[in-house]
Amino acid sequence: xxxxxxxxxxxxxxxxxxxxxxxxxxxxxxxxxxxxxxxxxxxxxxxxxxxxxxxxxxxxxxxxxxxxxxxxxxxxxxxxxxxxxxxxxxxxxxxxxxxxxxxxxxxxxxxxxxxxxxxxxxxxxxxxxxxxxxxxxxxxxxxxxxxxxxxxxxxxxxxxxxxxxxxxxxxxxxxxxxxxxxxxxxxxxxxxxxxxxxxxxxxxxxxxxxxxxxxxxxxxxxxxxxxxxxxxxxxxxxxxxxxxxxxxxxxxxxxxxxxxxxxxxxxxxxxxxxxxxxxxxxxxxxxxxxxxxxxxxxxxxxxxxxxxxxxxxxxxxxxxxxxxxxxxxx
Amino acid sequence: xxxxxxxxxxxxxxxxxxxxxxxxxxxxxxxxxxxxxxxxxxxxxxxxxxxxxxxxxxxxxxxxxxxxxxxxxxxxxxxxxxxxxxxxxxxxxxxxxxxxxxxxxxxxxxxxxxxxxxxxxxxxxxxxxxxxxxxxxxxxxxxxxxxxxxxxxxxxxxxxxxxxxxxxxxxxxxxxxxxxxxxxxxxxxxxxxxxxxxxxxxxxxx
Numbered sequence: 368x369x370x371x372x373x374x375x376x377x378x379x380x381x382x383x384x385x386x387x388x389x390x391x392x393x394x395x396x397x398x399x400x401x402x403x404x405x406x407x408x409x410x411x412x413x414x415x416x417x418x419x420x421x422x423x424x425x426x427x428x429x430x431x432x433x434x435x436x437x438x439x440x441x442x443x444x445x446x447x448x449x450x451x452x453x454x455x456x457x458x459x460x461x462x463x464x465x466x467x468x469x470x471x472x473x474x475x476x477x478x479x480x481x482x483x484x485x486x487x488x489x490x491x492x493x494x495x496x497x498x499x500x501x502x503x504x505x506x507x508x509x510x511x512x513x514x515x516x517x518x519x520x521x522x523x524x525x526x527x528x529x530x531x532x533x534x535x536x537x538x539x540x541x542x543x544x545x546x547x548x549x550x551x552x553x554x555x556x557x558x559x560x561x562x563x564x565x566x567x568x569x570x571x572x573x574x575x576x577x578x579x580x581x582x583x584x585x586x587x588x589x590x591x592x593x594x595x596x597x598x599x600x601x602x603x604x605x606x607x608x609x610x611x612x613x614x615x616x617x618x619x620x621x622x623x624x625x626x627x628x629x630x631x632x633x634x635x636x637x638x639x640x641x642x643x644x645x646x647x648x649x650x651x652x653x654x655x656x657x658x659x660x661x662x663x664x665x666x667x668x669x670x671x672x673x674x675x676x677x678x679x680x681x682x683x684x685x686x687x688x689x690x691x692x693x694x695x696x697x
Numbered sequence: 698x699x700x701x702x703x704x705x706x707x708x709x710x711x712x713x714x715x716x717x718x719x720x721x722x723x724x725x726x727x728x729x730x731x732x733x734x735x736x737x738x739x740x741x742x743x744x745x746x747x748x749x750x751x752x753x754x755x756x757x758x759x760x761x762x763x764x765x766x767x768x769x770x771x772x773x774x775x776x777x778x779x780x781x782x783x784x785x786x787x788x789x790x791x792x793x794x795x796x797x798x799x800x801x802x803x804x805x806x807x808x809x810x811x812x813x814x815x816x817x818x819x820x821x822x823x824x825x826x827x828x829x830x831x832x833x834x835x836x837x838x839x840x841x842x843x844x845x846x847x848x849x850x851x852x853x854x855x856x857x858x859x860x861x862x863x864x865x866x867x868x869x870x871x872x873x874x875x876x877x878x879x880x881x882x883x884x885x886x887x888x889x890x891x892x893x894x895x896x897x898x899x900x901x902x903x
Contacts, residue, residue, distance in 0.1 A: 405736075406757070446845075463845070467864060470774065602860075
């Protein structure tokens, strides 16, 4: 690990000023990803600014009737919060599906959004990786990629975003708030992650030096009828090979409102708007759910060893929406 | 990374470099002041600097749970916690769980029910289990909880719940069956002398 200086920030303005425009500085939240990447040599910051004690650890009602979640709220506190569990149950489920109890106690909401891919080539500094070393190539395209992207990837990078939390946030139109030296800003989660293209090393639309201060969840009535389903290679404590956050409002057998987002299939949490449009106004049955999934997955471009994800995601969508429809019928 | 042995690094206390510093850690009710390179994890500070070797280093990447300690009462992996960032927090390690000669109920349950084989993961398992029981008592749901809405009430601490909540602690010996029973036993209400009043939880967990 490279040596670094350490600063504890006590207020947001101070944290932003400390970081300045120093490209070798990093904000430290729970450290569950950053410290690990520093051990691997993937991250080599010269300066750490510890933002864990910033007064951003609250979950509060927002003026619009939604929720404002501070950036340093831990995953544990987010998943345990009564309003999250009652109004956005898929978000609580998504957070609980990620990592372990220990890591959820350390990890923060802001850090979760900025965590890096777990692609084995990205985390191995002896290998090429366009995300880590732009222009060096992507061994995953012709290498080990059974858990890589089927949607929105490019020949330059096929890594997936590992967050579970982000998938539920994408489904519920969350907005990321941040602070810079020039003042505050807001980014809808839909615009937060940049398309891969030929710049996979540029991951978010956050301005240089910005500090995430929180996430705003708008009031989403359908979110009260939501769930998160995650498929992984062991029963617990593993990253997804595919996941779905879904919310469904059925009236008289017809889909009145629906939210769908996919995890572990793209470089970002994948909001399935094509499927949502296909479903809205359709009969709430398995055929319609499958047709909607197929419409979304029509643009999937699987690699030789991850074509199973297309089937997996289709089946997941049908299963989760069927469960929600049956719940609504009770 | 390679294990970092900070003892081999010359640390000049009179003129601290900006990449090291003197910190005070609160561990098991005692204050320890030491100079650390900022790269030192809490795990390495405990084991290599403070002779608190009960906390074990397994993977050193947050994937096995062997290094689990309690920080401000919450379980955390000490291998991903920088020591310098742990200043001011209350840290409890496996050495700090017993009350004098009287073992913590979770420690006693692991002994009584053979919740281990080689023992290497055990300190982490026990620290984790102590927190699991408190998290469950506080009403926290888990990924095994069918209905996470608060109106559904706290889920019973079934074997499935215990397995999910303890999934951040790996045991290469595979002592999981006994570990689940030990956690269920420890979660039961006890008499004043520490005896378990009922074995209903163990039966549910079996």
